[in-house]
Each structure stands twice: as structure tokens, then as C-alpha cells.
Amino acid sequence: MLWGDKPYYSLDYFLKKTFGEKVMKITLDGGFTCPNRDGKIAFGGCTFCSSRGSGEFAGNRLKSIHDQFLDQKNMMKKKWKSNKYIAYFQAYTNTYAPVEYLKKLYDEALNEEGVVGISIGTRPDCLSDDVIKLLSYYNNKTFLTVELGLQTSNDHTGKLINRGHDSKCFEKGVKKLREHNINVVTHVIFGLPYETEKDMMETVRFSNNLDIQGIKYHLLYIVKNTKLYSEYLKNPSIYTLTKEKYIEILGKAISYTNPNIVIHRITGDAKREDIVEPLWSIKKWELLNSIHHYLNENNLYQGKFFNTNA
Numbered sequence: 001m002l003w004g005d006k007p008y009y010s011l012d013y014f015l016k017k018t019f020g021e022k023v024m025k026i027t028l029d030g031g032f033t034c035p036n037r038d039g040k041i042a043f044g045g046c047t048f049c050s051s052r053g054s055g056e057f058a059g060n061r062l063k064s065i066h067d068q069f070l071d072q073k074n075m076m077k078k079k080w081k082s083n084k085y086i087a088y089f090q091a092y093t094n095t096y097a098p099v100e101y102l103k104k105l106y107d108e109a110l111n112e113e114g115v116v117g118i119s120i121g122t123r124p125d126c127l128s129d130d131v132i133k134l135l136s137y138y139n140n141k142t143f144l145t146v147e148l149g150l151q152t153s154n155d156h157t158g159k160l161i162n163r164g165h166d167s168k169c170f171e172k173g174v175k176k177l178r179e180h181n182i183n184v185v186t187h188v189i190f191g192l193p194y195e196t197e198k199d200m201m202e203t204v205r206f207s208n209n210l211d212i213q214g215i216k217y218h219l220l221y222i223v224k225n226t227k228l229y230s231e232y233l234k235n236p237s238i239y240t241l242t243k244e245k246y247i248e249i250l251g252k253a254i255s256y257t258n259p260n261i262v263i264h265r266i267t268g269d270a271k272r273e274d275i276v277e278p279l280w281s282i283k284k285w286e287l288l289n290s291i292h293h294y295l296n297e298n299n300l301y302q303g304k305f306f307n308t309n310a
């Protein structure tokens, strides 16, 4: 196996190789909002986005970065042995504030003991010149990754989910970051309303053609108190993913993914009490085992079909 025990280039493998040991991600909430929610770009946000700005497992935003960091670190210590961490600004749009505020927050995280890098989740339309300059500064100082939400390369679906930017904007965002050599991670969601398998594979192809270093494959979650949940109540048939179908789509996506791109995730995460669909995702370890079993049984591995048309 090229990447240890998994048939794909996992984040765990990449981090161990880079830092010589297991590195944990500590998810933080910097108290941001999002221009796709507050009216600067749109109101209400992406239809799937939860009230926590898709930062379900981030720390408590009422606490300081230091306290959030300690809370999460202590929680993780019970499960994993690790002394190295990446501080992950996950909730909402983590470059949507004056650069002075951003710097203060990023510095607080970087000063925590054991932090070897920071990861910043944001939108491709929230990368002003000042922000890029700041990110470039951190890129020279530490291991930096910037995570951008694409979800789909299909702009029709992008409108349906109220994403607030198109795929051209996404391409531009990636280009801006890459001009400064900053590592980019793309978020993709499979199972968005009305998307066909062809659309999803087109998103994989689109991502392969970008200069990105990482990708996160998520399955669509419908969680309570979202716009998508209201749509689902009116028309439950917008949710079509079965466990078997998701695994099949993911297997295909992995085998079409450029083997040099690190796969950060092969499922998403949602709070158990908030999940409406898919209930089969609640047993996460079972799902991960089924995915790995499927890949092995079908001799699928990352990049197997990279050079063929998805």
C-alpha cells in the first residue's frame, strides 16, 4: 500500500509523515459570522448550514481561544495520545473580520503548546488583498491550510443551496492562495438535492483540475433548524442517498481523485440529536468500516481512474 493501511492518501498518513507522529485537529470557534448569512452577500446562508455555521464540534464561542483549546485538548487526550495539534478555525467564515482581529486570534491559537499549524475555513469571496497578505505571513511562519467550501461545481445546484458564489469565484480564490503557495483544501458534498452521479463526478473532475492540496468528501446531512430541513419537510424526496449509494459514489470519487491530493475526510459529522437524514450515518465507525470494506472488495484506490474521464 502506498499510504499505509488505507487505499487513499489520508490526512492522518500525511500528518504522520510530515510531523513524525499523530497530529490532532482542535476545532475552534472564533466568534465570526458569515457574509452569506448577514446580508453582505445573501441572507440565511447555505441551505444546509446549521445555526453553528457548520462548526458543530468547534469549541464554545463564548470562551477564549485558550480555554476552547484546553477543553478540546483534554477531551481528545482521553481518546488519543498526541502532543501535536493543528488549530482549526472551523465555524462560519474565519477571514470575515478586520485583519487586526484575525491576527490576534490566529496568534492566540499558534501560541498554544504543541500547535504545529493552523487551518482556516473560509469562503473564496472572503480573500481580500489584506487577508491574503496576512495568510501569506502565517504560511511563512507555520504549517497553514485554508479550507474553502465548494460543495459542487454545478452552479445551478450552487444557486439552489444559496451558496452565494459560483465556481469561477472558487477558481479565483484557489489561484489567489496558490500565488502565495498556501495549501488549499476543498470541501465537497455528495447527495445535494437533484444532483446526479454525473454532477458529483464532474465536481471531482473540477477539483482535480485545480491546484489544490487536499479535499474533504462529505455526505449531505439534513439537520434540524436549517433551510434545507424546511425544504425536506415539504418534499422528503429531495433526500435520495442510501448508505450503499453513498459508498458507491465515494468509491468512484476516490478512484478518480488525483493521487497527490490528500483526502482529509470521507464522511462528514453532525450532532446525533440534530440529524434528520441520513440516520444510517449515526454509527460512524460502522460507516467507515463499510467504506473501507467496499474499497478493498472492489480493488478501488485513489487515482485508479485518475487519467480516465469521470
Ligand code: SF4
Pocket: 034, 035, 036, 037, 044, 045, 046, 049, 050, 053, 054, 091, 092, 093, 123, 149, 163
Ligand atoms: S459559507 Fe459556510 S458558514 Fe457561510 S452559510 Fe455557507 S456553510 Fe454556512
